[in-house]
Amino acid sequence: MASLRPVVLALLLLSTAPLARAALARQQAAQPPALAIIVHRSNPAEGLKFSELRHIFMLDIQTWPNGRKITVVLREKGQPERAEALGIICGLSERDYDRHILFRTLQGNVNFGPRAIQSAPAMLRFVYNAPGSIGYVNADEADSSVKVLRIDGLLPDDPKYPIRRQSSGRPDPNW
């Protein structure tokens, strides 16, 4: 009996694999859409911890490991995508984030604040042209012109990916 235990387990696994894949798909479909964190393709970084990402967006960290200045790119003020992203990443409202940045600037800790871009395609083009920039788009909008970073070792298509929008998952056409 003991010798048959691995075989039985393997058969069970095999028989349950399609069920597991289906359950995963259902779980993904039920999850809100992920936000892909994008950088210039020449950027040597492959991933960040979520805490590092928050520090970067909070301008606590302003240079990349290779010494290049980090340029944070957000959507324009007043756009819901800006507030939503700041809420997910920084845990701040847009107003609080602006105050934070102002405070940091007045402290002399910030040379240049985050850049504001009016649309997702512009976000992609910006990141494509600026080697030190970091921004975000819906995961399904990211293309090969930019590099998508792992966050906590996970890519946006992973169910455990930490950066997801708060909405029901129905994509906003403005994203």
Place this chain on the structure above:
Amino acid sequence: MPRERSFARDVMFGVLAMTTLTVIALGWTVALDFRQSAEATNQLYGRFAAGLDLIDNMQFETGEVRRVLLYALHTSDANRQLEYVDQSRSGEVRVRRLLQRESPMLSTPRTRAAREAVGAAWTDYLQTRDEVIGLILEGSLREAVSVDEAVGTERFNHVRDAIAALKTAFEADAAVQVEAQRTRSARATTWLTVLVLSALVLVAVGVYLVNRRASLEAVLRVKTDFLTTMSHELRTPLTGVIGITDLLQTAAVPSGQRELIRMLRTNATSLLALVNNVLDYSRLDAGLMALRPRPFSLFMPVEEALDSVSELASRKGLTLGYVIDAGVPDVIADEDRVRQVLLNLLSNAVKNTDTGEIVIRVGATVEPDGMAAVTITVRDTGIGIPEPMQERLFQWFSQIEPTGTPRGSGTGLGLAISDRLSRMLGGSMSVESRHGEGSVFTFKFRGRAASIARTREPDLRGRRVLAMLATGIVREQIVSMLESWHADVVLHDGRAAPDGRFDAIIVDASGSTGAPETLVQNCTTWGLDAVAVITIDRMHRERRRAIAPDALALSIPVRMQALHDAVRAAIEPKPAKDAPPRHAHQAFAGQPLAVLVVEDNEPNRHVIRLMANELGLYPDEAATGSEAIVAAARRPYDVILMDLQMPDLDGLEATRRIRALAGTHRPTIVALTANVMESVEARCRAAGMDGYLQKPLKLDALGDALSAVARRGSPLGFSGSS
């Protein structure tokens, strides 16, 4: 001369035609070359403009790429900056396309290298630009400006310099190509100019030739008309002279004056021959000589030509004869011209031969297409012609003595006319001669083989003829003729009695085979006294009758019909010996014709009257056309002999008016003219004439014409009426 002139004209027109064809061919080539050159020029300038446009665009677009980047430096709005960046990127794409665009003018080694240099400089600049873009978007405007000024400007200047170098290289290459094309265009233009000038020259030459030809033809017409008129004016009085001498020769005149009359006639005849030669020359020269082919037997012109020279040949003691090969057909050709050529050759032969004989031989080959190639040789035993002089024999105005030295008399037209006539007849003329051994002239012509219906073919089957003739052309001719009639001919030297029965004996009365009197006596001794004797000699008839009073006498040259009649007379019962009429045409005396002679020239009218009297006719006379019309209205004439050229009313108009007279009687109207042009004959026929007689009028010709009218009561017809 017409032949040489015609040849020269043919050569000239040939050269002109070849030149024209060459100019047309060259023109086609030049026009194509010119068109290609123009197209190439257009294409070259098109490529040149396209190349310049490409370089200018390159310069503009590269400037735009940098210019929008500078705009981005002057705004802090990320979206605006991004728009400028996008514009710069679009400009970069356009520049890349311009650098990659193929252009024929930018494909030379020099321009290709220059383009590669532009591409390299542009790539360098783009690196800097991308760096500046990054700095701008990241907000590092000051650093971006610094990088742009420090590196971007310099690299962009390299781009500008490279584009300028490309333009310089392009313009240098274009200059070379434009210069080459300009040279080609200039060459094409030059050729086109030459072509146009050549065409103009050709047109000018053509116009000149046409005008010159027209003027030459006008001159030729004037000359021909002059010669024709002069010939007519010369022939008219000659008519009178020869006619009078003909009458005087039959009249009873002292023997001392008879020789003078003969000399007078000989000189008049020579003068007439000379005039005829001049007339023929003028017609040949003007190309107005036309042939009048009709069927004839070759015996006729040969015998008539021999007859014409027989008197002179007889006086010089020359023997004349001819042999026509069996199988020589009758032919359709111009008999008059054949006779004329033969007469020319015979006249020369008789003139240049003092002893011996002159022989005509006629042969022919009938070709499968029915054409007969006739060859007539005239061989004499004269002094001959040196070989170097033979080439000049047939040239116009070539006067050559048999010795080869230039002759002082004559026109030098006879042989040249004969040569041209033989060519017109489709043949040729040649001579073989050795100095001292005589000459052989060969006259060839072509005619369609024909067959003339004869009332009775001679047939002497079963008849035996004893021929006591000396070796020579006369014996050969007589034997040939008798054998062609299937007679059995026995040649005999007159020394021993011949065997067998004979129907006729032909004796050479010249004594070459023994004295003729002895031969005749021997015939009696050999029991042949019942056989009729035919004597052949060139002597006078009176002497022949003295030798053998009852003999039938034939003259040399022997005529075929005369030989046949003599043999027939010898073998058939003799008719009653009636005194022969003095002239055959005196038969008119029994049925006189009513004849009107219309002639303005009084001596000629007198001669015609005397000739008519000789024929037993007593014609009425009219001196003008008007008088002729009045006379014709008053009396129904059988024959009206009408001169053509008269002062008040010419013969043609007089004929038309006579034909227009009321009444059913239609007289036979015969033209008297020295102008024998075909056009004159046609005008005579159109005016209502029935025939013509050629001046100078001869008694025999007049007799034949009137005899024909008397027998047939019908028009004479123009063919052969002369």
